[in-house]
Amino acid sequence: MTALRHRLAERGVDRQLLLLVPGLLCVLTLFVYPFAYGVGLSFQPTHGGVLGAYKDFFTDAYQRDTIGTTLQLSLPAAFLNVAASVPIAYRMRGRFRGKRLLTTLLVVPITLGTVLTAEGLLNFLGPTGWLNRTLMSAGIIDAPVRLTNNYWGVFFSLVITGFPFAFLLILSYLSGIDPTLERAAATLGAGWWPRFHRITLPLLAPGLATTFCLTFVLAFSVFPSAILVGDPAGTTRVISIAAYHAAYESYDYPLASAIAVVMGVVELAVVAAVLGVRSLFYTGSTGGKG
Amino acid sequence: MTTFEKLRLDGVTRRFGGKDALSGLSLEIRKGEFIALLGPSGCGKSTALNCLAGLLPLSEGSIWQDDKRLDTLPPERRGFGMVFQSYALFPHLSVRKNVAFGLQMRRLPRTEVRRRTDEAIRLVRLEEHATKLPGQLSGGQQQRVAIARAVVLEPSLVLMDEPLSNLDAKLRLEMRTEIRRLHQSLGLTTVYVTHDQEEALSMADRLVVLRDGRVQQVGAPEELHTRPANRHVADFMGYRNLLPMRVVSASPAFVEVEGGGMTLRGTAIGELTAGDEAMAGVRPEDLRLGEGGVPATVEVVEYQGRELAVEARTEQGTMLHLRAAERPSPGDKISVVADPARVLVFPL
Ligand SMILES: Nc1ncnc2c1ncn2[C@@H]1O[C@H](COP(=O)(O)OP(=O)(O)OP(=O)(O)O)[C@@H](O)[C@H]1O
Ligand SMILES: [Mg+2]
Numbered sequence: 119m120t121a122l123r124h125r126l127a128e129r130g131v132d133r134q135l136l137l138l139v140p141g142l143l144c145v146l147t148l149f150v151y152p153f154a155y156g157v158g159l160s161f162q163p164t165h166g167g168v169l170g171a172y173k174d175f176f177t178d179a180y181q182r183d184t185i186g187t188t189l190q191l192s193l194p195a196a197f198l199n200v201a202a203s204v205p206i207a208y209r210m211r212g213r214f215r216g217k218r219l220l221t222t223l224l225v226v227p228i229t230l231g232t233v234l235t236a237e238g239l240l241n242f243l244g245p246t247g248w249l250n251r252t253l254m255s256a257g258i259i260d261a262p263v264r265l266t267n268n269y270w271g272v273f274f275s276l277v278i279t280g281f282p283f284a285f286l287l288i289l290s291y292l293s294g295i296d297p298t299l300e301r302a303a304a305t306l307g308a309g310w311w312p313r314f315h316r317i318t319l320p321l322l323a324p325g326l327a328t329t330f331c332l333t334f335v336l337a338f339s340v341f342p343s344a345i346l347v348g349d350p351a352g353t354t355r356v357i358s359i360a361a362y363h364a365a366y367e368s369y370d371y372p373l374a375s376a377i378a379v380v381m382g383v384v385e386l387a388v389v390a391a392v393l394g395v396r397s398l399f400y401t402g403s404t405g406g407k408g
Numbered sequence: 409m410t411t412f413e414k415l416r417l418d419g420v421t422r423r424f425g426g427k428d429a430l431s432g433l434s435l436e437i438r439k440g441e442f443i444a445l446l447g448p449s450g451c452g453k454s455t456a457l458n459c460l461a462g463l464l465p466l467s468e469g470s471i472w473q474d475d476k477r478l479d480t481l482p483p484e485r486r487g488f489g490m491v492f493q494s495y496a497l498f499p500h501l502s503v504r505k506n507v508a509f510g511l512q513m514r515r516l517p518r519t520e521v522r523r524r525t526d527e528a529i530r531l532v533r534l535e536e537h538a539t540k541l542p543g544q545l546s547g548g549q550q551q552r553v554a555i556a557r558a559v560v561l562e563p564s565l566v567l568m569d570e571p572l573s574n575l576d577a578k579l580r581l582e583m584r585t586e587i588r589r590l591h592q593s594l595g596l597t598t599v600y601v602t603h604d605q606e607e608a609l610s611m612a613d614r615l616v617v618l619r620d621g622r623v624q625q626v627g628a629p630e631e632l633h634t635r636p637a638n639r640h641v642a643d644f645m646g647y648r649n650l651l652p653m654r655v656v657s658a659s660p661a662f663v664e665v666e667g668g669g670m671t672l673r674g675t676a677i678g679e680l681t682a683g684d685e686a687m688a689g690v691r692p693e694d695l696r697l698g699e700g701g702v703p704a705t706v707e708v709v710e711y712q713g714r715e716l717a718v719e720a721r722t723e724q725g726t727m728l729h730l731r732a733a734e735r736p737s738p739g740d741k742i743s744v745v746a747d748p749a750r751v752l753v754f755p756l
Contacts, residue, residue, distance in 0.1 A: 302496035304483040306510035400500030
């Protein structure tokens with residue numbers, strides 16, 4: 119009896135496992151059940167057999183193209199967020215005066231929410247916004263540059279809301295890298311660039327991949343800004359808008375579910391690809407306090 | 409490889425928030441020397457080393473390599489090798505790539521990088537582990553990688569910050585010999601930081617004892633061992649009996665001091681006249697059991713291999729540390745004598 123208990127304990131099976139029960143129940147009722155229900159629904163369309171809803175989605179170019187539209191927005195936005203965060207976080211990894219203030223300023227957009235950001239964008243970048251008025255009164259342009267209600271409006275909005283996440287994550291990954299490693303590299307004759315790209319960057323790469331995935335997933339499900347500062351009928355008709363239309367305008371729940379499943383699969387594919395690349399890097403301890 | 413005849417530290421000072429971590433360190437390091445920086449925790453040893461390496465800017469003072477001013481150069485332009493207390497091996501690079509890193513930074517031809525890397529790995533006997541990552545090595549092996557990585561560049565100066573502090577006693581002894589051997593066979597100049605006086609005494613040509621950021625004494629091992637410059641150095645060099653006394657008489661050859669029911673004769677370190685308060689220092693090895701000495705009662709006996717370490721209390725309550733050849737028992741009454749030639753008397 120005790121021997122069995124020992125053997126089980128060695129594999130991590132003991133009474134502490136009971137602590138998992140409430141969490142598992144929550145996950146089951148709040149996530150797994152609705153998810154399975156949605157997947158099931160997507161295979162029960164009113165016509166066209168089991169895969170009818172999927173067939174509808176993929177044969178209709180207007181629907182199918184939303185995948186590309188969404189990827190065209192979310193991939194560059196996620197990429198820019200990560201790429202812009204790295205140098206800023208790298209400069210800010212040490213301790214210096216005013217670091218807290220600067221971090222706060224960079225993180226404020228998180229608290230604004232999408233709608234406020236969209237409003238701000240319209241005010242600033244819109245046809246009669248400050249930017250266009252300034253440029254026109256300076257005589258640099260004759261007609262307003264269109265930066266809202268199209269691709270760029272949504273893109274800016276994704277960058278503004280996604281950047282703080284990426285920045286905070288990367289800053290914490292960076293502080294997890296032992297600063298003596300770079301000092302060691304310096305005593306071995308490495309200037310700042312080799313120190314960064316041969317020591318810090320490879321150690322940071324797994325963190326960058328994770329950050330990229332998270333900001334990508336956030337951006338991929340873009341909905342409010344695609345409508346508020348985008349062109350929801352045309353260039354920024356993203357996949358979540360297609361799902362919304364199917365569900366609440368055509369009341370075609372199977373199609374809406376099918377679109378949601380497609381969304382999930384595309385996200386998974388991108389995440390899997392990025393994590394596949396990540397596994398090529400060193401992913402062990404980085405010696406720091408993280 | 410750049411060499412130098414002399415490295416001169418001139419009043420090197422480093423402050424952290426108004427408090428001196430290192431103040432006015434002046435020292436001349438000759439080519440080929442093995443210097444140990446010695447002192448208790450927090451005395452500024454790492455600070456001194458980091459200032460030398462260029463990892464910490466100086467608050468005051470300057471560092472000269474022959475006639476070239478060094479302290480304004482960044483670490484990558486000084487060409488010193490450094491072994492960090494935590495080793496600081498690059499965790500994502502194999503042993504071989506860790507060692508080759510510095511050579512690649514110098515843009516040496518690939519064949520030369522390979523040859524010198526192999527040589528350095530062989531020197532520290534890690535051939536079988538060359539392709540492993542640092543995380544797959546034991547502490548002692550990691551430490552040897554750190555040493556190989558620093559010496560493969562044949563730097564004009566090697567700085568080592570307590571490289572043996574994480575190792576077990578046996579390995580520590582082996583590595584001591586190893587480091588000393590490398591120093592000699594490669595003709596290195598080494599500055600070695602430690603808080604272990606035995607390690608410093610056995611390895612270094614010259615010792616620098618620091619306390620609270622200030623140099624207490626610079627000298628050869630024998631000099632520090634037999635003639636510590638003050639009671640702090642004495643305390644650090646193993647003079648475990650530091651007894652507060654009053655000077656009875658002082659002649660150039662001998663001083664006589666008394667206190668705590670004892671009278672001792674010894675050598676004065678510094679100016680002393682009759683009536684002064686002083687501190688008498690004796691090593692445990694220099695106190696013996698003998699007739700007509702200070703009466704004391706044994707309290708603790710520790711077995712230390714060849715000898716026994718004894719703690720005994722005098723009638724006045726002063727604790728004495730001594731060595732004995734045969735085992736006394738706690739509670740025994742003994743009589744303790746000191747060799748006058750080995751007693752040092754320090755002014756307070
Ligand atoms: N970055 C820092 N900021 C503030 N104070 C510091 C800093 N680094 C060191 N100090 C202080 O400077 C003094 C000397 O530190 P240092 O690290 O040189 O000691 P050490 O002799 O190497 O000690 P140890 O043997 O414990 O490594 C200490 O009192 C320490 O608190
Ligand atoms: Mg230290």
